[in-house]
Amino acid sequence: MKPYIQIAIRTRAETIGWGVGEKFIDSLSLGGDLLVPEQVSQNVDKFIEPFMGKAASEGVWASKASIRVNGALSDFYQDFAWRRKKTIKCSGSVVHTARNARGQLVPGAVSFRSACSEKVDWYSLFKAWCGVFPPQLGMLHLFSEPELGSHEKNNSFQIGSFNSALKPDVPNIGWAMFYGDEFAEEVDADRIAASGFPVEKLSNGYLVKVTKNLQDVASDFSLFSKRRAELKSLFREDFFLIKNETSI
16 A cells, blocks of 8 residues: 555534635645645545536535435435545545434544645645644544554554544544544643644644654654654553554
8 A cells, every 4th residue: 555644633613614615625725736626526435526616616515415214304414525536646525513313413524535745735734624623633644654564454543533423532643633622631731842742732722743744754654653652651541542653
C-alpha cells in the first residue's frame, strides 16, 4: 500500500446547515485547486454527479430523505461525499450529526483519505476543518512504512475510526490531534508544552502535534515514534488503545 494522508473528525456540532456546507467546500480550495472535487454524491459507493461548483452543491449537501422504521416514516439527512480521480487522488465524506430513536445525539463524522503530496498544506486544511466542525475528536496523520506493514494494518487507527459513535475511543496519536469536548479535560496543556510539543487552545479543545513537520513521519519515523511515545506518556495510562510503538 502506498503512503496516504488520513483526516478524521467526530463532531457534536450541527452540520446540516448550508452555511456549514459553504465553509467546508470553500476549504477544499485552500492552496489552489489541488483538492477541488471532481465528483460529489450522497453515497460514497456511487458517484454520478460532476462537481459544478459551490452553489450547485447546495442540493447535495444534507439533502433530506425518508426511511420506514417500524411502519413509520422517519426523516434523515443524506451524507455528502466527494472524490478526485486525478492528481491529487482523494476522497472523503461528511456524515451529518443526528438524533437516534432514543433521542441521543449521534456525532457527525468527517473522513478523508488522500494520496500524499508536499504541495498541500495538510495542517492548514485540518485546522480549517476543526473550525468548520468543532471536533469532539480529530486526527491528521501520514501513514507510511513501517506502520503500513505492521500487524496493526487496517485497525481503527489506520482507517481513521474512533470506534463507537456514542462513546468514541482514541486508538492512537496521529501526527496532529484535536481533543475537544470531554477529551479536552485529558489534556495537560502546560505539561505538554513544557515537554516541547506544539499545543494550541482552539474553541472547544486543544490541537496537539507530535513534531513540527508532518513529513517527519515519513522521513524520520524513528524520531516521530520516539516523540509520540513521549507525548503518550503525558496522558493517563489507559487513554489510548494502542500502548506500544510500531517496531521498525
